[in-house]
Amino acid sequence: MTKNIICVACPMGCGITVEINDSGEILSVTGNTCKRGDAYARTECTNPVRSLTTTVKVSGGTHPVVPCKSADALPKGKIIECARALRDIEIKAPVKIGDVVCADILGTGVDIVATNHCPEG
Amino acid sequence: MLNYDIVVVGGGPAGMAAAVKAKECGVDSILVLERAETLGGILEQCIHTGFGLHYFGEELSGPEYADRFIQQVIEKNIEYKTDTMVLEVTADNKVYAVNSEDGLLEIQAKAVILAMGCRERPRGALNTPGTRCAGVMTAGTAQKYVNIDGYMPGKKVVILGSGDIGLIMARRMTLEGAEVKLVCELMPYSSGLTRNIVQCLDDYGIPLELSCTVIRIHGEERLEGVTVAKVDENRRPIKGTEKYIECDTLLLSVGLIPENELTREAGIDLDPVTSGAVVDESRQTTQPGVFACGNVLHVHDLVDYVTLESYCAGEGAAKYVLGSAPEKKYISTKGVGGVRYIVPQKVNLNAGEDVKLYFRVGRVYKGASIVVKYNGYEIMRRKKPRLAPGEMENVILKESELQKFAEGGLVEISVEE
Numbered sequence: 001m002t003k004n005i006i007c008v009a010c011p012m013g014c015g016i017t018v019e020i021n022d023s024g025e026i027l028s029v030t031g032n033t034c035k036r037g038d039a040y041a042r043t044e045c046t047n048p049v050r051s052l053t054t055t056v057k058v059s060g061g062t063h064p065v066v067p068c069k070s071a072d073a074l075p076k077g078k079i080i081e082c083a084r085a086l087r088d089i090e091i092k093a094p095v096k097i098g099d100v101v102c103a104d105i106l107g108t109g110v111d112i113v114a115t116n117h118c119p120e121g
Numbered sequence: 122m123l124n125y126d127i128v129v130v131g132g133g134p135a136g137m138a139a140a141v142k143a144k145e146c147g148v149d150s151i152l153v154l155e156r157a158e159t160l161g162g163i164l165e166q167c168i169h170t171g172f173g174l175h176y177f178g179e180e181l182s183g184p185e186y187a188d189r190f191i192q193q194v195i196e197k198n199i200e201y202k203t204d205t206m207v208l209e210v211t212a213d214n215k216v217y218a219v220n221s222e223d224g225l226l227e228i229q230a231k232a233v234i235l236a237m238g239c240r241e242r243p244r245g246a247l248n249t250p251g252t253r254c255a256g257v258m259t260a261g262t263a264q265k266y267v268n269i270d271g272y273m274p275g276k277k278v279v280i281l282g283s284g285d286i287g288l289i290m291a292r293r294m295t296l297e298g299a300e301v302k303l304v305c306e307l308m309p310y311s312s313g314l315t316r317n318i319v320q321c322l323d324d325y326g327i328p329l330e331l332s333c334t335v336i337r338i339h340g341e342e343r344l345e346g347v348t349v350a351k352v353d354e355n356r357r358p359i360k361g362t363e364k365y366i367e368c369d370t371l372l373l374s375v376g377l378i379p380e381n382e383l384t385r386e387a388g389i390d391l392d393p394v395t396s397g398a399v400v401d402e403s404r405q406t407t408q409p410g411v412f413a414c415g416n417v418l419h420v421h422d423l424v425d426y427v428t429l430e431s432y433c434a435g436e437g438a439a440k441y442v443l444g445s446a447p448e449k450k451y452i453s454t455k456g457v458g459g460v461r462y463i464v465p466q467k468v469n470l471n472a473g474e475d476v477k478l479y480f481r482v483g484r485v486y487k488g489a490s491i492v493v494k495y496n497g498y499e500i501m502r503r504k505k506p507r508l509a510p511g512e513m514e515n516v517i518l519k520e521s522e523l524q525k526f527a528e529g530g531l532v533e534i535s536v537e538e
Contacts, residue, residue: 006319010174013315050320053169053182054296055268065271067168069182076324083296097188115168116184 005044009036016041049073053115054083056101061093062121068101071111082106093120126150126442128216128230130207130383133162134424135415135431136236137190142435143234144197148442152228153194153201154218160194160201161187162238163261164424166268169289175425186424202226210235210387214410232438235384235398235406235413236431239377239420241286247375251338254345260286260374264293273297275370279347280304281335283311283318285422285511287374292321294372301325302366305333305349307356307375310485312511314422335371336363344369379417387411394462395419401451401467402476403437404430412438419464419479422513426479447471452530456480459489459536461510468518470526476518480534482508491516494533495526508536 001021007014012033018041019027029041043049051073055065074082082105091101095118102112126148129136132155140153159165164172167183174180177189194201205220214233218226241259256275264286266272278294280287283306291301304322309332311318322329330349336358337348351362379397390399390407397418398406404414414434415427440446450470454463463480486508493501493516501516508514516534526532 006315008316008320010171010180010316013319050324051170051180052296054293055168055271057271063269063271065268067182067184067268069168069170079324080296084298087297097185115182116165116188 003045005041007032007037007040009034009040018042018045020045048076050076050079052079052082052112054086056086056112057090058093058095058118059090060120061095061118063118066091066095066101066118067115068112069115070105071113074105074108074110078106078108082108082112086112093118123152123226123228124150125152125228125230127152127232127234127438128228129153129234129236130210130216131155131162131236131238131415131417132157132160132194132201132203133236133238133415134164134187134190134427135238135417135434136162136234137187137194138428138431139234139236139412139414139435139438140199140201141190141193141197142432143439143442144199146436146439146443148439151199153199154205154207154216155201155203156206158203160191160203166261166265167289168268169293172424175423176428183424190428207383210383210411212388212408214408230410231442232410232412234434234438235411235417236415236434237380237383237417239416240380241373242376242378244373247281247373249335249338251347252340254338254340254343256340256344256369257338257371258373260284260290260372263370263372264290267293267297273299275299275344275368277302277368278370278372279335279349279366279368280372280374282306282374282376283313283329283331284374284376285313285317287372288313288317288321290372290374291327292325294370295325295327299370301327302368303328303330303349305330305335307334307352308332310509314511334358338371339365344371347371377416377420379420381417384413384417392419392462392464392466394456395464397464399466400464401449401469402433402465402472403440403446403469404434404465405437405441410438410441412441419462422511426513430479447473450528452526452528452532454478454532454534457533457535459483459486460534463534468523468532470523470528472523473520475520476523477515478518478532478534479513479515481513482510482536485509486536486538489536489538492535492537494535496530 016031052070164183164187172186209217350358412434414431
């Protein structure tokens with residue numbers, strides 16, 4: 001089977017072709033222009049993952065929300081669920097870049113970390 | 122009156138990078154003026170990742186990318202004023218600005234770096250018929266509501282325009298629980314990055330309709346729905362294809378306009394295609410000592426390129442102040458046959474280094490070639506698997522090549538199929 005995918009590893013957006021045999025083994029990856037593309041294509045065909053960026057509520061800060069991201073990629077199928085869970089979280093100011101706002105989200109082993117500062121105010 | 126060697130108008134990625142570079146080049150007296158309450162510019166609300174892959178070799182979110190430069194501005198003791206609005210830049214490089222603490226500021230600068238960025242094309246620029254109800258806003262406005270103010274502007278969303286901000290907001294609204302019913306695009310192609318179509322629309326099953334536009338806005342107090350229709354090759358709605366979509370929010374992602382009011386008032390020449398200033402390779406405008414960089418000069422698709430361009434402007438301004446700028450011997454550049462524009466519009470043959478020419482094509486090409494000519498003679502040809510209006514291209518004019526050119530010459534870039 002041939003799968004045509006578009007790499008999202010960087011803004012280049014390379015078109016990649018993956019050859020897969022009947023038992024699901026990847027035979028070849030072509031069309032990528034870097035190593036990251038090869039890795040992306042392989043996980044995309046076996047266990048697709050995405051990073052998540054969203055916001056969480058902050059109390060006592062200069063802003064009502066602070067942006068955050070998954071420190072690692074999450075299973076693609078869990079993104080919506082994780083975003084929903086983060087809507088119910090509220091943390092306290094001050095927040096610094098890199099602070100863990102939610103550890104091991106939904107048992108995925110991935111932390112959610114702040115991507116901006118939110119001083120008290 | 123205050124005196125500074127360099128005044129930077131705008132504290133976003135362009136202004137900060139230009140200020141940092143100018144400081145590194147030996148200019149100490151620098152003042153950055155920023156209209157918003159913090160440095161960082163539009164990156165502060167661009168919380169998605171994808172910034173910095175070229176420049177930092179890692180994938181950062183907008184605020185993280187901005188923070189790298191904010192920290193440098195602080196470490197290098199570069200002065201800045203936030204909540205400060207620049208009102209005028211004069212022909213003798215005087216800058217008038219105002220804020221609630223200092224009142225009116227009159228600043229004499231030796232050099233000025235214009236880094237005001239862009240604003241979004243608003244509804245008024247589209248002439249879409251219908252009522253003036255609440256719920257119609259630009260994608261960037263919605264982005265600020267959601268990501269900075271923590272406020273969701275609606276539940277059922279239609280997005281007009283498939284530029285990157287529109288695509289990013291389709292995903293963002295979905296993650297916050299809204300239903301994005303449709304992204305429609307007037308053109309037969311999306312101007313957004315392909316990867317954003319994949320990871321912002323396809324991943325969430327959001328439909329994208331090309332050659333389609335909103336032809337009517339319905340609702341009294343609040344938006345109740347929009348009528349969309351397919352358009353023909355002349356972008357005119359096709360009768361019989363109209364479709365009503367119920368929604369409470371319409372986001373517009375229909376292009377960016379460089380914010381050049383100050384530039385225009387100063388009498389600096391503007392390029393009608395980029396809507397930004399005409400500049401040389403050091404990003405100096407037609408007014409001596411005034412430089413421009415970032416989205417105010419031309420719309421970039423990656424902030425990494427904004428940073429690099431702003432380094433050029435920062436270095437150019439520093440050399441101008443220090444009196445080490447090379448003597449000017451210009452050739453011009455021109456986009457022809459499918460190339461919409463080139464920045465810089467002129468190149469100093471005494472630049473003393475390789476010069477990168479950035480350009481954009483007018484439509485999607487597959488397997489075409491980029492051809493560079495000097496005074497009609499072909500000097501470079503490069504085959505490209507794909508060219509698209511949403512992706513900025515560049516070619517390098519080698520320093521050794523510049524040596525062979527004569528003042529007043531013309532470099533043209535075209536696309537050949």
